[in-house]
Amino acid sequence: MTAINSAHVSVLGLGAMGGALAAALVKAGHATTVWNRSPGKADDLVAQGAQAAASPGDAVRASPLVVACLLNHASVHEVLDPIVAELAGRTLVNVTTTTPAQSRELAAWAAAAGIAYLDGGILAVPDMIGQPGSSLLYSGSADAFNRYQPLLDLWGTSTYFGDDAGLASLYDLALLAGMYVMFAGFMHGAAMVASAGVPAREFAAMAAPWLTAMTGGFEEYAAVIDGGDYTVDGQQSLEFSDLGDILTASTDAGISTEAVAMVQRLIRRQIDAGHGREGFARIIESIKTPSS
Numbered sequence: 001m002t003a004i005n006s007a008h009v010s011v012l013g014l015g016a017m018g019g020a021l022a023a024a025l026v027k028a029g030h031a032t033t034v035w036n037r038s039p040g041k042a043d044d045l046v047a048q049g050a051q052a053a054a055s056p057g058d059a060v061r062a063s064p065l066v067v068a069c070l071l072n073h074a075s076v077h078e079v080l081d082p083i084v085a086e087l088a089g090r091t092l093v094n095v096t097t098t099t100p101a102q103s104r105e106l107a108a109w110a111a112a113a114g115i116a117y118l119d120g121g122i123l124a125v126p127d128m129i130g131q132p133g134s135s136l137l138y139s140g141s142a143d144a145f146n147r148y149q150p151l152l153d154l155w156g157t158s159t160y161f162g163d164d165a166g167l168a169s170l171y172d173l174a175l176l177a178g179m180y181v182m183f184a185g186f187m188h189g190a191a192m193v194a195s196a197g198v199p200a201r202e203f204a205a206m207a208a209p210w211l212t213a214m215t216g217g218f219e220e221y222a223a224v225i226d227g228g229d230y231t232v233d234g235q236q237s238l239e240f241s242d243l244g245d246i247l248t249a250s251t252d253a254g255i256s257t258e259a260v261a262m263v264q265r266l267i268r269r270q271i272d273a274g275h276g277r278e279g280f281a282r283i284i285e286s287i288k289t290p291s292s
Contacts, residue, residue: 006030007151010063012056012079013096014041018069020126021095024154026050027130035059037079057083060090065148068094073102077109088114091144093152095120095136099173100166107140107165118144119165121172122155129155137161139168182211188250188259195253224281235279238271265291 007030011022014036025032026048034042035053042052053059056079060066066087070076076096080087092115094106103119110117117140124134134156138145145152145160152158161167186207190200224232243264250257266286275282 007065007148008033008063009065009067009151010035010053010059011067011069012036012059013069013071014045015069015071016126017095017122017129018067019045020129021067021069021155022050023048024130025151028151028154030151031063033059033062056080057086060086063090065091065093065151068092068096070096072096073098073106076106084109084113084115091116091118091141091148093118093120093138093144093148095122097121097172098169100170103139103169104164104166116141116144117165118148119168120152121168123172123175124156131156135159137168137171139163140165184259186211188255191255192250192253195255221281224279225284230275230278230282232279235281237277238267238280238282239276241267241280242271243267 009025009030010033011018011025012035014022014034018036019041022032022034022045026045032045032050033053034045034050035056035058036042042050046052051062053062060083068076068080070079073096076094076098080092087110092110094103094117098106098119107117107119118138119140121137122134123137128134136152136156137159138152139161140163142160142163145158149158149160161171186204189207190203193203194200224230224235243260246260247257247264250260263283266283267280269286269291270276270278270282
């Protein structure tokens, strides 16, 4: 192993995700120190070869590289502010979910304290860590990313977005937005067919290949959006995309229309503004300019 490949690492926060990150490091042979606020979370990792720290300060002092996987932005400050002097001269990789503004604030806080800061977003569930399909997004210190990329790659495919510490979070939350809206659409459909006694599992077997096929349209939509011309040939018009029938069928089935009504409002705003014959991609203009 090289010096970097056998680096000492400390992981703060051993929830499902933090525990998975630490386990991957231990499995790869890294000297891994772990800490968690509540006792007992480190036991399995210690059995695998990790060292448990009694306090965040002890964990930080043990390693030049510190990974924070905590609850939220406030918890990062709660845990690290009292030991900021101990972090000086070390590298902090923060994979706690934060907003872009919060990530930039943490980067400024770290810079003022002499800490190399790398912000991360995890596009995986804990069981995926270290497996194909796991992806992690990073932004912040280029030196930190380049130095520790072999280690970061143990968790999944690493992508670096530059020195703006907020970009990884921006991409992470943007991708999650698409995921959650998709899931809401699937659950709305499952609720619709449930009114006819169709099990969700049966509906899922049809929905999965259909939704997968529809993702092929992303590139075409992106080209229209980047071009800024929603009148180009080959698009489904906003008028044709009206979701009134879905809303009526949902009401008739006795279920909520909230998930679909959100999309209908985006469509109707553009139709009402005189753009009904333009392509469906134009609803991004409704999203980019919130209604009053």
